[in-house]
Amino acid sequence: MTHTSPPGGEPSVTGGQPRRAGAEPAISGAEPPVAGGFTATRFVLVEPSHPGNVGAAARALKTMGFARLVLVRPRVEHVHEHPEACAMASGATDVLANAHVVESLEDALSGVHWSLALSARPREYGPPMMMPRAAAERALAIVGEGAQEIALVFGNERVGLSNADVERCSAIVHIPANPAYSSLNLAQAVQVLAYELRVAFQAPGALARGVDASPLAASEDVERMFVHLENALISLDFLDPANPKKLMPRLRRLFARARLEHEEVAILRGIAKHILLKSKR
Missing domain, CATH: 3.40.1280.10 (SPOUT methyltransferase, trefoil knot domain)
Known part of the structure; x- marks a missing residue:
């Protein structure tokens, strides 16, 4: 078993194309599953x-x-x-x-x-x-x-x-x-x-x-956002990397409750980007 790529529908951030597992195995007498629920x-x-x-x-x-x-x-x-x-x-x-x-x-x-x-x-x-x-x-x-x-x-x-x-x-x-x-x-x-x-x-x-009107951001996009946001907070001297305390875990908890959408992640990264640009100036 040498599969090194993730099992989702998108490429890994480390490169390579994932291979999805096979379709749901047939089960005798089973009711038809919700479309996509089992394979997703x-x-x-x-x-x-x-x-x-x-x-x-x-x-x-x-x-x-x-x-x-x-x-x-x-x-x-x-x-x-x-x-x-x-x-x-x-x-x-x-x-x-x-x-x-x-x-x-x-x-x-x-x-x-x-x-x-x-x-x-x-x-x-x-x-x-x-x-x-x-x-x-x-x-x-x-x-x-x-x-x-x-x-x-x-x-x-x-x-x-x-x-x-x-x-x-x-x-x-x-x-x-x-x-x-x-x-x-x-x-x-x-x-x-x-x-x-x-x-x-x-x-x-x-x-x-089973239809969510608000598509959520993918995990890797959220993780990139946290890296971007952390760098911005450090540049503002709001976050001390030598003594971070629990700031980032608390922010993660806050955003987890919010269930971020793709556009919201893009907005937050845009804010972080401009903070970093202003800090460099």
């Missing part, structure tokens, strides 16, 4: 440690009608060929074989317009938090007929997602498990979210509801 959704596993979990995640996706699996720096090379992964995939070896391997979460989210970070613990400066069902309803509104891409991001089995990875996402999803024992296996968490998405995508009238 990717599931991202960041640094998975155990091949069995990767295979079980592939099985979880296929049972719910999804096929796009992305692996960010898996700890085991050629994990799609590992006997434990193939055994746990249990018939979903096509999803496993077609998984994309990328070097960073940035690559995994290339072309994505809205992303969910799965986290079992609250983050002081992370993006807004949602419950799985509410997140699935919001996902439906964003994917519409497949014009916009979404991603669900899962962390390493032992340490979860880093703060930097969470801040790169649009929202946090927390599965409300038993507080006395809230530890979910990685593949189980994938199954819960895949199920909620399937229910939302196939609900009566879902196609009519």
Whole structure:
């Protein structure tokens, strides 16, 4: 498995053309999915440690009608060929074989317009938090007929997602498990979210509801905006790079709530550009 380009419909910022996973596998007796909903959704596993979990995640996706699996720096090379992964995939070896391997979460989210970070613990400066069902309803509104891409991001089995990875996402999803024992296996968490998405995508009238009138900016455009904005704030001496405190994480949280559109990102970058020009003068 040597796919090094991201699985979205746009080229990676690091170069190269992505190859999309195959169409949703046929499931006997399944209702037809909302157009684009299943193929516009990717599931991202960041640094998975155990091949069995990767295979079980592939099985979880296929049972719910999804096929796009992305692996960010898996700890085991050629994990799609590992006997434990193939055994746990249990018939979903096509999803496993077609998984994309990328070097960073940035690559995994290339072309994505809205992303969910799965986290079992609250983050002081992370993006807004949602419950799985509410997140699935919001996902439906964003994917519409497949014009916009979404991603669900899962962390390493032992340490979860880093703060930097969470801040790169649009929202946090927390599965409300038993507080006395809230530890979910990685593949189980994938199954819960895949199920909620399937229910939302196939609900009566879902196609009519699943159209967002305001297309969101792509993840890579938002990240470039933050770099541009940070440089502008430094040039104004508003942000001290030696002692940044929590300014940028707070701004990320603010803009995550705003759900920036492409034109809004362009406006903010235009402001940052003129600040930098004035500062140089």
